[in-house]
Amino acid sequence: MQAIAVRRGGDRPVRIEKPRPEPGSGEALVRTLRVGIDGTDHEVIDGSHGGFPDGEDHLVLGHEAVGVVEDPNGTDLEEGDVVVPTVRRRPNGENEYFARGEPDYAPDGQYHERGIVGAHGFMSEYFTSPAEYLVEIPEELADLGFLVEPASISEKAFALAFAARSAFDWQPETAAVLGNGSLGLLTLAMLDASDRFERLYCLGRRDRPDPTIDVIDDLGATYVDSRETPVDEIPDVHEPIDFVYEATGYAPHAFQTVDALAPNGVGALLGVPGDWEFEVDGGAIHRELVLHNKALVGSVNSGVSDFEAGVDTLLGLDDAFLDDLVTGVYGLDELDAAFATDDSTIKTAVEFGRR
Amino acid sequence: MQAIAVRRGGDRPVRIEKPRPEPGSGEALVRTLRVGIDGTDHEVIDGSHGGFPDGEDHLVLGHEAVGVVEDPNGTDLEEGDVVVPTVRRRPNGENEYFARGEPDYAPDGQYHERGIVGAHGFMSEYFTSPAEYLVEIPEELADLGFLVEPASISEKAFALAFAARSAFDWQPETAAVLGNGSLGLLTLAMLDASDRFERLYCLGRRDRPDPTIDVIDDLGATYVDSRETPVDEIPDVHEPIDFVYEATGYAPHAFQTVDALAPNGVGALLGVPGDWEFEVDGGAIHRELVLHNKALVGSVNSGVSDFEAGVDTLLGLDDAFLDDLVTGVYGLDELDAAFATDDSTIKTAVEFGRR
Numbered sequence: 001m002q003a004i005a006v007r008r009g010g011d012r013p014v015r016i017e018k019p020r021p022e023p024g025s026g027e028a029l030v031r032t033l034r035v036g037i038d039g040t041d042h043e044v045i046d047g048s049h050g051g052f053p054d055g056e057d058h059l060v061l062g063h064e065a066v067g068v069v070e071d072p073n074g075t076d077l078e079e080g081d082v083v084v085p086t087v088r089r090r091p092n093g094e095n096e097y098f099a100r101g102e103p104d105y106a107p108d109g110q111y112h113e114r115g116i117v118g119a120h121g122f123m124s125e126y127f128t129s130p131a132e133y134l135v136e137i138p139e140e141l142a143d144l145g146f147l148v149e150p151a152s153i154s155e156k157a158f159a160l161a162f163a164a165r166s167a168f169d170w171q172p173e174t175a176a177v178l179g180n181g182s183l184g185l186l187t188l189a190m191l192d193a194s195d196r197f198e199r200l201y202c203l204g205r206r207d208r209p210d211p212t213i214d215v216i217d218d219l220g221a222t223y224v225d226s227r228e229t230p231v232d233e234i235p236d237v238h239e240p241i242d243f244v245y246e247a248t249g250y251a252p253h254a255f256q257t258v259d260a261l262a263p264n265g266v267g268a269l270l271g272v273p274g275d276w277e278f279e280v281d282g283g284a285i286h287r288e289l290v291l292h293n294k295a296l297v298g299s300v301n302s303g304v305s306d307f308e309a310g311v312d313t314l315l316g317l318d319d320a321f322l323d324d325l326v327t328g329v330y331g332l333d334e335l336d337a338a339f340a341t342d343d344s345t346i347k348t349a350v351e352f353g354r355r
Numbered sequence: 356m357q358a359i360a361v362r363r364g365g366d367r368p369v370r371i372e373k374p375r376p377e378p379g380s381g382e383a384l385v386r387t388l389r390v391g392i393d394g395t396d397h398e399v400i401d402g403s404h405g406g407f408p409d410g411e412d413h414l415v416l417g418h419e420a421v422g423v424v425e426d427p428n429g430t431d432l433e434e435g436d437v438v439v440p441t442v443r444r445r446p447n448g449e450n451e452y453f454a455r456g457e458p459d460y461a462p463d464g465q466y467h468e469r470g471i472v473g474a475h476g477f478m479s480e481y482f483t484s485p486a487e488y489l490v491e492i493p494e495e496l497a498d499l500g501f502l503v504e505p506a507s508i509s510e511k512a513f514a515l516a517f518a519a520r521s522a523f524d525w526q527p528e529t530a531a532v533l534g535n536g537s538l539g540l541l542t543l544a545m546l547d548a549s550d551r552f553e554r555l556y557c558l559g560r561r562d563r564p565d566p567t568i569d570v571i572d573d574l575g576a577t578y579v580d581s582r583e584t585p586v587d588e589i590p591d592v593h594e595p596i597d598f599v600y601e602a603t604g605y606a607p608h609a610f611q612t613v614d615a616l617a618p619n620g621v622g623a624l625l626g627v628p629g630d631w632e633f634e635v636d637g638g639a640i641h642r643e644l645v646l647h648n649k650a651l652v653g654s655v656n657s658g659v660s661d662f663e664a665g666v667d668t669l670l671g672l673d674d675a676f677l678d679d680l681v682t683g684v685y686g687l688d689e690l691d692a693a694f695a696t697d698d699s700t701i702k703t704a705v706e707f708g709r710r
Contacts, residue, residue, distance in 0.1 A: 100524055105648055107618035156522075164519035164650060167511075169455055254641040263462035269645050276638030283631030286609040289653030290624050293460055295519060296651045298644030 003124035005058040023128040029071035032352040035123045036064030036146035050117040062123030063087045063115035066145025075131035083134040084148040104301035135307040146349045151310030152302035154187045157268040164295045172242030173198045179247035180204035180212040182347035232259035263292040358479035360413040378483040384426035387707040391419030391501035405472040417478030418442045418470035421500025430486035438489040439503040459656035490662040501704045506665030507657035509542045512623040519650045527597030528553045534602035535559035535567040537702035587614035618647040
């Protein structure tokens with residue numbers, strides 16, 4: 001079968017031939033439909049994130065997949081079920097986090113992530129997976145099923161952040177997404193659909209005309225150009241923000257978020273920056289967290305319940321938004337377009353097969 | 356009646372004479388038993404925190420009180436009820452936080468704090484209070500009722516911190532209190548009594564022999580000398596910490612807490628430092644919060660439900676611990692001893708009357 005991989009020492013995705021996998025006990029065989037591409041894939045390709053499976057000279061890419069069960073292999077799934085796989089897998093042997101069904105809470109080194117670190121991804125015509133990590137989705141979502149994984153990332157961050165405000169009567173009105181990449185825009189639409197916030201903001205650093213700013217406008221949100229309005233000045237220029245969702249990986253944003261927040265607000269951090277020493281007014285940040293009951297919550301990866309929540313949320317999003325978000329679905333012979341990072345590209349996927 | 360106050364321009368507590376207050380509509384008159392002293396009182400006295408009531412040349416001190424209802428004045432209270440007052444009061448006019456019974460979530464400027472900012476405290480032979488801010492406590496707790504307010508501070512911080520971990524199956528084993536002042540030690544005992552943690556740590560910067568280290572030892576906790584083991588090295592020297600409670604007001608601790616935490620851990624911040632610019636590895640802090648689902652939660656003041664929880668917790672604490680914690684209860688003619696800050700003083704109170 002055909003697959004898309006990065007080779008050791010390589011710096012771009014390539015097509016390779018691999019044997020079709022055989023499902024082991026408790027695993028199903030899935031025929032791949034589409035696999036989405038995100039910033040993490042680019043980091044894996046350029047070698048700044050993730051790692052190869054032991055003893056392998058390549059890593060099959062892709063962690064945002066949707067497929068059709070080809071062979072249930074004795075699991076509870078049925079042939080033809082449309083499924084989305086979760087990403088984390090047991091590394092070698094069991095650990096407590098996998099044992100209690102929360103692999104997304106396993107610490108560094110106690111998991112593999114398919115397509116990212118230690119295990120092949122889903123960018124191949126077929127893949128196998130333990131049935132427990134395959135989330136069944138409605139057939140109507142099959143074409144956009146590659147959005148379930150990124151949606152699940154935000155569902156988990158929402159759950160963690162809102163739980164952090166559940167000890168009191170939190171009455172948020174405003175939310176801001178830091179970052180206008182595909183995850184940022186998807187999250188903005190999810191927040192819009194949640195009807196939980198009255199006014200939404202989205203931060204970027206691009207000039208109009210720009211397709212991501214058009215999406216922000218169409219969602220009724222306010223575009224904030226971080227070159228003009230730094231994150232910590234959002235309250236002065238616009239208004240204090242009850243919920244900040246950071247999806248830039250730009251470390252100063254984690255600290256500026258404290259000032260951007262309204263009293264009793266919460267910031268969800270999702271970016272993964274490298275080491276970077278810089279000066280902060282640590283006293284003011286500490287004091288502001290305390291005196292206004294603010295919280296910062298980090299969130300990584302996602303679990304089955306987050307995938308299920310993501311499915312429900314995606315079903316409620318506007319078709320027009322989804323059309324604008326997904327700027328291209330490409331075949332195996334169009335990898336340059338699929339992995340493009342120009343300003344006209346928002347979200348892309350590679351198509352491996354049709355239902 | 357007699358009261359203890361700080362005068363504008365003054366830098367120490369003084370005894371003054373004031374008229375006995377008359378309860379207004381919805382208010383009860385309370386005869387004061389004891390009022391505890393904490394670090395905030397010292398900050399108020401030295402002028403680094405809080406502020407005088409409008410138009411007054413003095414501020415009656417004290418926010419940790421216990422008293423007996425002298426005149427219910429038509430409220431639901433009864434004469435002889437033992438009560439503890441909460442601290443925050445409406446400033447001028449209503450606001451949404453007071454309206455929904457959560458004054459501890461009101462932002463800066465939308466509250467007075469009795470004995471701290473904008474309103475006289477409880478260090479007088481009598482005080483009045485709206486009945487809604489008087490929490491009835493069991494008579495057996497009357498002598499130590501001045502500990503209910505500080506206990507409520509930690510109850511609120513626990514509630515916020517543990518809520519922040521309620522979105523998943525959190526299984527904490529270790530907790531560390533940063534700070535061996537009276538609030539730190541009381542919190543350590545509360546964590547011990549909660550049976551939620553298997554191993555406890557408490558950070559200080561004192562040499563043995565020391566009464567606070569004795570208390571830490573007696574609680575079965577491990578003393579961590581921050582001069583030898585900085586907060587961010589606790590995992591290497593001891594073990595990663597699931598719950599960190601910061602009660603030092605030392606701003607670097609807020610940031611070092613992220614490294615002290617175990618995966619999926621939470622830090623509650625309670626200190627109130629001044630401005631202080633310093634360098635941090637902001638990239639590493641941001642990344643660590645994200646990749647290990649860590650959280651930081653600020654917490655200030657407390658509400659009626661926290662006071663009620665504090666009462667329950669105090670009833671379960673060991674008498675031996677409480678004896679060691681309260682190093683002195685002094686009369687109005689012993690203010691030097693009551694407000695002492697030497698290393699043999701842990702927690703003190705001023706006694707205004709007896710039941």
